Amino acid sequence: MLEDRPILQLDQISKAFPGVKALDNVSFSVSSGEVRGLVGENGAGKSTLIKIITGAYTRDSGSMTFDDNEIVKNSPIISTAKGIYAVYQDVMVSPHLSVAENFFLGKQPKIGPFVNWRKMYRDARRFLERIGLDTDVRKTVGELSMAESEMVTIAKAIWGNPKLVIFDEPTAVLTKSETKVLFKIIKDLQNEGVAVVYISHNLEEVFEVCDTVTVLKDGALVGTYTTEELEDVEKLIPLMVGRTIEQMYYKRELEIGRELLRVDNLSGERFNDISFNVRAGEIVGLFGLIGAGRTEIARAIFGVDSLRKGMITLKGKQVKLKKPKDSLDNGVGYLPEDKRSQGIFPQQDIDFNINIINFEKVMKAGFISYRKAHAQARDYVNKLSIKISSIYQPLFELSGGNQQKVIIARWLCKNPDVLIFDEPTVGIDVGTKSEIYRLFGDITESGKGIILISSYLPELMGVSDRIYVISAGRLVAEVQKKDFSEERLLRFAMKNVVSTAKIEEAG
């Protein structure tokens, strides 16, 4: 099979985003009738690679050949027309239309000028039966369950007679029986000579359905292996990790002080029974795969989302944090993961963005003293060496790294006892990253505690004193600094991935 001429050939693809190199000279090819696994840690470049294949992103350099034609200009419309289909959740189907209409979108069968609904429903039903689904084709996609609509999305991709189908984490929302149907669909595609790319964090699944596996790490190609030569899932993990920890992870050795924050048996929307603590001078890491529930835990502690159960203790005093204001008043701060939509006030200037939670400190007789407010903003701009032309620049004019520094400045000025950083270095250049780690040192040295949420293991291991691993909403391990290893942490993080599918099926 592998000796065939590849249907898709990517050569030396590179793609950079402001401050990061997402893909670095990656070559990748798939043959007709091959099922290729694509694995790597969060941020390894899998999604970027897929988006370049479908044309959602434009490559910076490199060439792409599909079906013996060089593709110079690409877009999702062009790639679909050529027979490349990617199954992303919910993006390919319209929730307001029926399942059948979704299949026939733009190509409805007609009698004269009118839509032939009977034929549409009949053809759609037959098609679904053939691939092993019994979904009601008259229902709108919005009425279906998550898993059903995922299956319909997959069915729609196949409906278009594709030459290459890309599955991106298809089983995340599927139950076990549906997963079985999916694997059968993939086998059928393979027999019909369709090329398949299969992305998943669930390595067992990858081994079950794929002939070959490509491993990416930090935007670079590690290699492509047949499942026979790998023999075992265990052999894949070392390929995905294993970096030398660089000097940039600046870490101060500090005396660990008293307990600042303790949470007991927290349960909420997407997590259960979480207990941990943070002490003065300590950086505590929270690790887990994307969607494991780390952000949800942070939001619940900060009072954004409600808790079902559990107890929060701050400096030995039990507190109820029902809204962000309570957390601010009690000395807890949170820098959200998606700073663009949740952290910044883009049209407002730097002065405003730093002072918005710190006006109390510069009030005079109940009114803002701008002389003091400007001085306060300038003071923190200098402390964090934020590169700007003036504090009156609107925030949208700054680079991502400087925007992040402005948000950090906002919180340093507020000076809470415990600061939660949610993916603080995503999309930020290396120089700014190391400055942020240095600031972590300043914060902890002043007797404060940090909770660091990060998907990037070298960073987490470089700066944390302890790491808690969250998997599928549960705390599965607490790892001390001396026991840090990428392999060990990743293993813990993947621990519950299989069992959740079982839980969902049972429920």
Add this chain to the structure above:
Amino acid sequence: MAGKRERKAFAERNLLIIVVVMWVFLAVATRGNFSSFANITNLLRQTSINGVVAIGMTLIIITAGIDLSVGSIVGLSGMVFALLTSTRGAIQMDMLPALVIALLAAAAVGLVSAIAVHDGKVPPFIATLGMMTLVRGLVMYVSGGRMVTGLPMEFRQFSALRILGMPALAWIWILLIILMLFVLKYTKFGRNLYAIGSNQEAARLSGINVRINMYSFYVVAAIFSGIAGLMLATRMAAGVPTGGSGYELDAIAAAVIGGASLMGGSGTVLGTALGAVIIQTMRNGGNLLGADPFIMQILIGALIVLAVFFDQYFKARKRLRVTRRASKEVDEK
């Protein structure tokens, strides 16, 4: 070193230049008729009622919303006051409590809109469209669709009152502008308005109580319309059931010409005031020049679109410059 104070002043300075150019042109073209003290103070009085409504509208537009109910609130507060105080009516209340009740009625409408928008997640356009129709119907119902005259003498005379040569109505407008300039800049209420308008989720995560603040913005905006309604009632010496119809559009126009963005987060009271003056100058000046008022309406319509067009054009150019600079920085690394 393009500071915000400079840049913001830039937008407002442009508007000021437009006003000055228009006024100089009209002064010359009308051989001084336009620039007479009588006409200028008259123009400010004509602007004042829309000007006050537009201040409230600016608050709502900064929240990324829109308030279509302001015109109906103008009608409501005037009518409530007239019904309570009319010497021909049954109640014949004193002026002061009647003023308070009229403004409370206005505030209540704002509160209902705010609850619908914030808690009910009804889009502001729809929520206030509903309130606009509902409140107008209410005004028609309580008045039987008839004017209510017989307002107290002092109240009727107020519109003719001049202080330092300037009509009292214009003074009210100017004082409210100064008050709100101060409130928006120097109080947390004002800063919260811009924070919620530029990014509601970020505001919430910054510990700002979005609900209470949204309620206050809508209530304050409605009270401004209520004040405008009372100003209209003293001008007309009556409660007029159709009073304030169409005012929402003039107020939106003033705010938009004044640089407020419907995307939220930007807009100033001073810009809106200048926007209101520009619209009224076109009407007043056109009238003095003997221009067809329909032609002036066409021009005002064109001005609204052009004002936003140029604003977007310059912003797009600026964004392009910024992204080019950013990508150059990455390349250099």
